[in-house]
Amino acid sequence: MNIAQNILDAANGWLTPTFDTKTQEEIKAMIASSPKELEESFYKNLEFGTGGMRGIMGVGNNRINKYTLGKSTQGLSDYLHTVFPNQTIKAAIAYDCRHNSDTLAKTVADVFSANGIEVYLFSELRPTPELSFAVRYLDCHCGIVLTASHNPPEYNGYKVYWQDGGQIVPPEDAAIIDIIENLSYDQIKFDANENLIHYIDKDIDQAFIKSSVENASFNTPIEAKENLKVVFTSLHGTSITLVPDTLSQAGYTNVHIVEEQAVPNGDFPTVKSPNPEEPEALTMALALADKTNADIVIGTDPDCDRLGIAVRNNEGKMTLLNGNQSMILMTAFLLEQWKKAGKINGKQFVGSTIVSTPMVMELATNYGVECKIGLTGFKWIAKMIKDFPKLEFIGGGEESFGFMVGDAVRDKDAVAATLLICEVAAQAKAKGSSVYKELLQLYVDHGFYKEHLVSITKKGMEGLQEINQMMIDLRENPLKEINGQRVIMMEDYQSSTAKNLLSGEEETMAIPKSNVLIYYTEDGSKICARPSGTEPKIKFYISVNAELYDVADFEEADSILNEKIKNIISDLGIK
Template sequence: MANLEPKLLERINNWLSPTFDEATQKTIKKLLDSNPKELEESFYRDLEFGTGGMRGIMGPGTNRINKYTLGKNTQGLSNYLHKIFPNEAIKVAIAYDCRHNSKSLAKLVAEVFSANGIKVFLFEDLRPTPELSFAVKHLDCHCGIVLTASHNPPEYNGYKVYWQDGGQLVPPQDAEIIEEINTVDYTNIKFNANTELIQYVGKDVDDVFINASVNNGSFNTSQQAKDNLNIVFTALHGTSITMLPDTLKRAGYKNVHIVEEQAKPDGDFPTVKSPNPEEPEALKMALELADKVNGDIVIGTDPDSDRVG
């Protein structure tokens, strides 16, 4: 047994109880023998839920993104929704990005909401964050969740929360939700899904979202101007590839050159050091393509497509 502080060891031993699944316990026991420093990092604190949500490295432990930390947050959020919307049929929308485990974690979050009697609209495949924001209002939801860690490294994932207006949490909701989450014990998490309350959505929302984007963002641009604009686009291995090319096409932009090496969603982001379009290095391949095709503008987005460079 590793030489760990008693309080830390108590936190770790709690996760070796029947509340936590066999795979989680097995990983923790292995770390106890092989990497106590990593285990200390995983348990020395609780991963914080802040304004907008939470993000962190994936793995077992209270300071990691996993089914239990996300389950606890979702249980607390479920309790809060029931508290402030009494006697209402509560609805949430859930989307996820290209990161490792995003799809399975999104399904888990949907299951916890449904176990709490909450209707869930779960996107059938990865979608950009702006579409989730749109879906919250379009589907008349009380809140929305995106499983993403934005432009963080591949080992990260996270949980962004959006409110009824489609925007991220703001005071006082953030502090009130944190307070509610802090009252939840891991034994209180409801994992027993009510599948009748989970509805998959996809193209039905896509079409409305694209049309709304085109109608609200056209600015009366002439077709001649659109025809003369030479666009280079890179998704940086993220979710915008699912929406942006079709949106540009529907808006009348014909000259769109996609960086094919970065078009396929990939949670390892293999062609960049960081999938942050605000960093010049991330747009290197797009700029090279722009030189080849005499591009007028380069557009790049981060993995969940809420950041543009």
């Protein structure tokens, strides 16, 4: 394989004294014997996506390493000094269980401190939501967490948080990226000022646990808590450091931990993927649930911002909930608790995203609460809190197994959400119901919405081109009919236009641009196409719905909607 000149030029740029000997040796070895790997490592710069910067660890400008993260941190440092002149600037840093996360976190701390920024670095791995909490608790100007969330073991990542505890959004993100892109690697200051690096742990832990218990507890009787049998797995991730203690301090003592998955390990040896969205990830937890006759299973991803949930169905078998179902259950519970407390007066809102279930809007309307919809990613839900200071934020969620309870944490938070779903389960069990029965009743009360996700992986440079072409085809040749139903509306978030395909009328959408397309059919189905911002995937989100007049009719209605989803997938030509 011949190596393209632009790839060689980029690689040769790293064969200078700016880069350490080990890095240079690895690059020389790739030039000599691994041209494909060299191409993948240098064909582009890592970019900030919906969840920050995430990529495979290794050498090169398209990889996670001390230089790419150092450059990002240097650019961020320069920006901080520009917007906060003559101030003592503070930054908090956390990291997860992944390989190199601790050393990369120290590199980030070194660069911050070399730029005169005071650093609060967690002494050991901690959940991502605790970093969001720590930014505000310590009155920091920004925060960084080193994590690749639920990606495979070879990945790591870098997420940037702002003063409000939420991830960076416009205009900060574009301004920071512009500075980073105009830096050269020899401008990175790596020489740490150790006097500016402070290690944090237990004091922040206790404050965070206290906040989580206060925000996610709703007058559940002690007896009900003790009667709930919980199985919990951290999937080798960071949640083991806080979730068991949080549940214990909240009064949940009947908790069985999957011990084989309780030790943090960046290889994730007991699962194919440490992603609670994947049913296989909870296999060991489900087996323990059957052994202990547990009521609920909860598993979190490596950085503890997503949670997967399984509950017993009406036949007593463990059933996995998808992210939309979990979100609906927790949102409905919060709304009901706020209503009971007399706290709803029309000045509250819940948050969701454009690819999540439309059912959350039905719920909000029923309770007289506004539902605000943003782009994919919790940074947009956190931004809603900042943008609407006169409204109270109750909670928010998205289909990808994330939920946020109140505004103490400004990102998806599996610590508080784990406690919240236990509250839902404990109160349901205490009144002779169950989480599953509560979900079916919500379908009767608000409409039966069913969602399905098709995620297609396309790795590398060729994969990126394939994904881009798929989106181009969907834009240039819009579908006119899906599953025998006319497409009546197409929303293109890249051009900010919503077009009525029947009348030809177009409207401009007041929402930030994003590479997303959504089709709406005349029977109320919704189909969304979106390339992932953090993984080499294109995702198709399908939502269908039907009236459900009685719980007894659920199986029949479910079968009808499953067939509808199957037909939509066939018409789209995806698997």
